[in-house]
Every structure is written in C-alpha cells, then in structure tokens.
Amino acid sequence: MAALLSSLCCITPVLALVAGASGIASTFSWLDPARPFFVGITVVVLGFAWYQKLKPKAKGEIECACEEDLQPSFWKTRKFLGIVTVFATLMLTFPLYAHIFYPKSEKQVIIVDKSDIQTVNFQIKGMTCQGCADHVEHEVNKLSGILKVTASYEQGNAIVEFDNTKTGILEIE
Secondary structure, eight states: OHHHHHTHHHHHHHHHHHHTOGGGTTTTGGGGGGHHHHHHHHHHHHHHHHHHHHSOOOHHHHHTGGGGGSOOOGGGSHHHHHHHHHHHHHHHTHHHHGGGGSOOOOOOOOOSOGGGEEEEEEEOSOOOSHHHHHHHHHHHHTSTTEEEEEEETTTTEEEEEEETTTOOHHHHO
16 A cells, blocks of 8 residues: 555556546645655565565474464465565556656647747646656647647756747646
C-alpha cells in the first residue's frame, strides 16, 4: 500500500489519460511530499517480511514443526511475497518510466503570419516527475495552434510556442 501511495501522484495522470478524464490528473499531487516516507515504509516492511520468511528456524521451532507439516496458504508463501515485492518495485519506480504511457503526437500547424507566433513561459507548481511534465505537454498539445511545448518538472515551468490567432494564454493556462 505504501509503494502504491508513493507513486499515486504519477499514476493518476496516466489513469486519467486512459480513462479520458484528464481533469482528475492532479488529485493526488498532495501526496508527493510524503513520497520518501512511503518509500522507506515499503522497504522496511518488505525487508522485515523477507527476513521473517528466510530466517533460519530456531531449535525450539524445529522440534515443534509437527504443526507446520500442512501446506501453507498461498498468502503465506514465498511466491506471494515475491509477487508483492515485484509489484511494490514497479510502483516505487513508476515515476522513472511513466513517460512511456504518453503518446508522442506530431501535428502540423500552418502558419499564415509569423508575427502571430508567441512564446510564453508558464510557471507550474506541483510537477514532481517526468510523468507530470509529459502529462502537461500532452494536454497542451491537444489545443489548436500549439507549435511546441516543453515542460520541465525540475524548473517547474512549461515553455509554449503557439499561434495566438488560434489559441490564447488563458486557454493554455
């Protein structure tokens, strides 16, 4: 659960893109400051679970092993713990590969007058990973008249080049 929470701010925009409801994209961005804690909790819990599963049995446990001769349920097996570990790893690293879910679409814009081209630098708060920047680029590119969008989560901005006869700053915002 902690692994899922640690990447929820990056997973939500991808799910919103798939569902066609991009308005919910920033719903969980408030969780991002707690990401290091969620990552730490995940690592500690999984480490403890693997330790418990792999630690050698004490002499007293071996003598009393007659009760454990039955097949343990799937939820108590190493296989299940391995599946949970793989899932947690995928969730923890999601911000690193979230960009693959955003299609790179090339579109052609016909420019009638070069004096109508405007470049604006938008400051954006709340972008925490490359997936956030890709989401911003994807959504802005849906507007007509957009020539180029470059979003950066490190700098917290998006530089948008557009034809101001086809779209405006308020629409881009």
